[in-house]
Amino acid sequence: MSTGAATLHELRLGFNGVVAANVTLTVRPGEVVVLLGPSGCGKSTILRALAGLLTPLSGTASVDGAPVTGNAAQCAMVFQEDALFPWRTALKNVQYPLKLRGVRGKELKAAATARLEQVGLGAYLDHLPSQLSGGMRQRVQLARTLACEPRVMLMDEPFGALDAQTRLEMQQLLTSVWETQKMTILFVTHDVDEALLLADRVVLLSHRPATVADVITIDKPRSPESQFEETYQRRRRAILEFLGHRPAETA
C-alpha cells in the first residue's frame, strides 16, 4: 500500500455561502491525524472535501500534490453509518472496490478473503450485512476500505455508533492494522480518549466555522500504558475543558 501525504491549504468549505470550515493542515505519509472538535463543528465536512464529495469554496485539498477530484479512490472513507451494500455479502462488498480496480477471477476472491481475514471475519464471508452485528459491519467496512489501498484513509467517526467494549476492540484492531501497513489516516471523532489513543497528532478544531485551534503531538503514540500517566490525564482535562466540558473540581 502506497501511503500519501494530504495537504489542506486555506481550505474554505461551506453551504450556501455560510462557511463551515477554514483549515490549513499537512498530514505526513504514514501519520495518524485525529480531528477532534465539538459535535457539529464541521469535522466531517473536511473529510468530505478530501474524499471529493464536496467542492471547496476556495483553497485546495490535495493528496501528494495533486488536487482531489471525485471518483479517484485515492481517499477511501469509512463512514459512521452503514455504508455497506446490504444486498451484497461481506465478501462481495469487499470485492467491489477490487473489481473497480480491474482485479478478476480467482485473484479477486483471494484478495477479498484476505482482507476479511485481516479484520477477523474469515468465517463470515457469505453473511449479508443484516446478519452481522454493528461491530462486524464496521469491520467489513474497514476491510472494504483497505481493499481500495487508498493513499489516505479517511475515517468519519467510524466507531461512534458502537458500544464501549466493541469500540475498544475496533480501536485495537485499527492500531494493529496500522502497525502492519502504516497507512496515512485522517480520523474524525468527538471522543477525547479515542483521539489520544490513536493519534500521532490531535488537531483541535474550534466551533463553526471549524478552524485549527491547536495541534497536539503525542509523545508515545498508541502505547496502551500511556493513559495511566500524569501528562495524559492533564492533556485529557485540558482538551475536555476546551471542548466545553468542565470536569468537576475533584475529578
Added chain:
Amino acid sequence: MTQIMTRPAPALPRLSVPGRSDKSQRRWVTAGIPKTVRHRMAAVVLPMVPIAAFIVLWQVLTAHNVVAWLRFNRMPTPMSVLEALLARISTGGYYDDLLASLQRILLGFGLAAVIGIGLGILVGRSAIVRMTLRPFIELARPTPAIALVPLTILLFPTSEQGIVFITFFAAFFPVVVSTIHAMDSLPKVWEEAAKTMGAGPVSLMFHVVLPGALPGIFAGLSVAMGVAWICVVSAEMISGQFGIGYYTWQCYGLLDYAGVVVGMISIGALGLITAWLVERVGRRVNRWLPRATR
C-alpha cells in the same frame, strides 16, 4: 393506480392471550391429538370453511331461483359453471383467448416496466429531467386508462395496438412513480461510499443505485400488474376481437351466463399467476431485505 406502495410495513407480532376457561372447554374435542397436528389441521380446515359456505350459498340461491331484491333466477348454478368450464378447456378457442390476453398483458406491462423504470431513474437522478417531466407525469397520471378507449380506437390502426397501449398507459404510472420514490429514498451513503472507492457513473448505476432501488421498484411493478389486467380485460370487452375479456362479454351477449363465470374465473386465475410471478421474481431479486420488510 394512484396508490403507491413502498416497502410494506413490518408484520406486527401476533398477540395471543391464552384463556383458561377457553382451554378447558375445548379439551373434550381435541383430547389425545398432539398440538402440532391440531394446528396443522386447523390450517387446512379453517380456510375451507368460507369457501365451502360460499359454494353452498351459491347453490342454494341459484337452484331455488331466489328473487329477493337481488335476483338469482338467471345466475348459473355451480354445477353448470363447472360443466361449462370443463367443456371450454377442451376446446382450442379457449387457449387462443388466453394467449391473446396474455400477449397483450406482457407487451403492455413489459413496455411500461422498461420505459417506467428508465424514466423514473432519469427523473430521480437529474434535476433538469425532473423539472421538465415531473409536472407532465403528474398531469397525465389521474386520467383513468380506460377513459382513453375512444381515442385509441381513432388513433391506432388496429384495436390490438390500442389495447396494448391502454395496458401500457395503466401500468406505466405505478412503475414510474414508485421508481422516482425509490430513487428519492435511496440512502446517500451507499453512493458516496462507492464514489470514494472510485466508482464511475456506470458502476454507480448498475451496482449501487439500481440494486438499492429494486425493492421500491418491485412494489410498483406488482401494483402495475394488477391494473394492467383490469385495463386489458375492460379494453377487450369494448374493442377486442379475441381475448378472455372479449370472450366473457360475448358470452353475456349470447345469454351464456355460465360462460361469463368461466371467463371471470379464467381472468382471476391468470391475474393470480402473473401477480405470483412478479412477486416471485421480486423476492428473488430482493432476497437481501430483512424478512420483516420484504
